[in-house]
Amino acid sequence: MSVMSVRPVRGTVDLFPDDSRRHRRVSETARELAERYGFGEINTPIFEFTDVFARTLGDVSDVVTKEMYTFEDRGGEHLTLRPENTAGVMRAFIAAKLQNALPLKYFYSGPMFRYERPQKGRQRQFHQIGVELFGVPGPAADVEVIALGAQVLAALNMLDQTVLHLNTLGDTPSRDAYRAALIDYFSGHKDQLSEDSLGRLEKNPLRILDSKDKNDRAVVEAAPVFDDYLTGEAADFFAEVRQGLDDLGVAYIRDPRLVRGLDYYCHTAFEFVTDALGAQGTVIGGGRYDGLAEIMGGPATAGVGWAGGIERLAMLADQTMEELEAPRPVALAPIGDAADRRLRQLAYELRGAGIVTDIGYSGNLKRRMARAAKVNAHTAVILGDDELVKGMATLRDMESGEQQEVPLDGIAAVLAARS
RNA sequence: GUGCCUGUAGCUCAGUUGGUUAGAGCGCCUGGUUGUGGUCCAGGAGGUCGCCGGUUCAAAUCCGGUCAGGCACCCCA
Numbered sequence A: 001m002s003v004m005s006v007r008p009v010r011g012t013v014d015l016f017p018d019d020s021r022r023h024r025r026v027s028e029t030a031r032e033l034a035e036r037y038g039f040g041e042i043n044t045p046i047f048e049f050t051d052v053f054a055r056t057l058g059d060v061s062d063v064v065t066k067e068m069y070t071f072e073d074r075g076g077e078h079l080t081l082r083p084e085n086t087a088g089v090m091r092a093f094i095a096a097k098l099q100n101a102l103p104l105k106y107f108y109s110g111p112m113f114r115y116e117r118p119q120k121g122r123q124r125q126f127h128q129i130g131v132e133l134f135g136v137p138g139p140a141a142d143v144e145v146i147a148l149g150a151q152v153l154a155a156l157n158m159l160d161q162t163v164l165h166l167n168t169l170g171d172t173p174s175r176d177a178y179r180a181a182l183i184d185y186f187s188g189h190k191d192q193l194s195e196d197s198l199g200r201l202e203k204n205p206l207r208i209l210d211s212k213d214k215n216d217r218a219v220v221e222a223a224p225v226f227d228d229y230l231t232g233e234a235a236d237f238f239a240e241v242r243q244g245l246d247d248l249g250v251a252y253i254r255d256p257r258l259v260r261g262l263d264y265y266c267h268t269a270f271e272f273v274t275d276a277l278g279a280q281g282t283v284i285g286g287g288r289y290d291g292l293a294e295i296m297g298g299p300a301t302a303g304v305g306w307a308g309g310i311e312r313l314a315m316l317a318d319q320t321m322e323e324l325e326a327p328r329p330v331a332l333a334p335i336g337d338a339a340d341r342r343l344r345q346l347a348y349e350l351r352g353a354g355i356v357t358d359i360g361y362s363g364n365l366k367r368r369m370a371r372a373a374k375v376n377a378h379t380a381v382i383l384g385d386d387e388l389v390k391g392m393a394t395l396r397d398m399e400s401g402e403q404q405e406v407p408l409d410g411i412a413a414v415l416a417a418r419s
Numbered sequence B: 001g002u003g004c005c006u007g008u009a010g011c012u013c014a015g016u017u018g019g020u021u022a023g024a025g026c027g028c029c030u031g032g033u034u035g036u037g038g039u040c041c042a043g044g045a046g047g048u049c050g051c052c053g054g055u056u057c058a059a060a061u062c063c064g065g066u067c068a069g070g071c072a073c074c075c076c077a
Helices: A017-036 A050-057 A062-066 A086-095 A139-155 A172-187 A195-203 A205-210 A214-221 A232-248 A310-320 A337-352 A365-374 A385-390 A411-418
Strands: A047-049 A069-072 A078-081 A104-113 A125-134 A162-168 A266-274 A282-288 A303-309 A330-334 A357-359 A379-383 A392-397 A403-407
Touching (some): A017 A104, A047 A050, A050 A086, A086 A104, A086 A303, A125 A139, A139 A266, A232 A266, A282 A310, A337 A379, A337 A385, A379 A385, A379 A411, A385 A392
Parallel strands (some): A330 A379
Antiparallel strands (some): A104 A125, A125 A303, A392 A403
16 A cells, blocks of 8 residues: 655645744734724635636736636536635625725735645745726825835835835836837847747737846847836826825835736836845746736726735745744743642633643653743743642742742732743 | 756765765754753654666666656746
8 A cells, every 4th residue: 555645745834833933924014004004804705717817818928828727616616726816805895895995995815726836936726916006097095005015125124135126117108108018029029039938029028128138138128218218197196106105205216117918907017126045036027017907897896905925935034023922932841740730720710811821731740840941931831749738839040049938828829920 | 838957864965986784953852850841961762765667796876758846937925
């Protein structure tokens, strides 16, 4: 009989308590900040009808064409594990007919799934935090959303490890005009473009601007500039976003090569990027997507938001913040069955009182004390026959080694003061 | 999906031009302490050298395949 494989599936990992604590630090920090900004938490399903993503992400995007975990369930439904959460949140908003409740602000945190070749900071099941702000067409929303991202990074002590890249994708007339100009320009330089970029010329010419190929870059140097094709409205919008960020003192660099693949994106596009994580340097990315709601069959609704990769943020946090320690418990160390029973009662009482308490399951005093040290207890309570007859317990300070006897009755109050 | 690098104990790694029973540190276990941890001392357990196949008298070491991780690309958080 063969042994089952116990390894996790490629691109997935098990998060043991230390790892989970690191993830939680990121997501709770973000959740707290988001709530301060008025974003309420939303949890949409981890799988959706495939259409939710196929329609919104378009059939040309890599995410849809080769990276989705798509399957048919037993009822024949075509379902997909969510590769991102903006579509899910928008779907939920449309389904609940909340258009009269606008503006709406949502925060989420949870697993996403993409069939990609794994690298550090890039897994097949990964986790994102994100925010979506629906129903505000003006630039104040963009500024607020970006500011929240900056403050999340600041709270994680990593804002100065990142650079905010900012660009505008303009409105539809701007983008159509620019796209036409780009196609025209690049078509005249086909012989100098990489194979990748020739493909992009068909699907998504804006992406050529972002190419890392050396020859492409030379061609891009002389390519038309978006600013020349922005409508007055689009230029004004972008100027207001920049003014808003300046007012808050949120630093950014203009990055004309920062683009988005999908048509429903418009105006603001931004990414917080670090150079500390290699090629997976984008730690938060987002933008405005006013066209999304209609694509999904909902009422035209403005939207702007961002998503951040928890794994990447956690890796950066490890570099910028001190180690996270599990809470230090009081360790109870009984000697003998009578003391064990008494201390299990005490453990119940302490835990009920909110005190982190550890009590082992076997072993002599030496083992009990070793365990107390291992779980990083600040105090040990030693109880044996000697103490029991006196109604006392021995309290040991695990740092100094000092011990004192205290009455068993009322020991909870003493320990509460030490915890 | 493409190219390249890596894979030895729980962890981090060593292992001479292929050559006997594959090592170290940390961690773990036991004892030194019948009621005292973390320090110290002594001892111990733990490895089909990722997996499968090939070359060879002989493979951790060379070759092929495969799986996994990593770097870059693609794409993206």
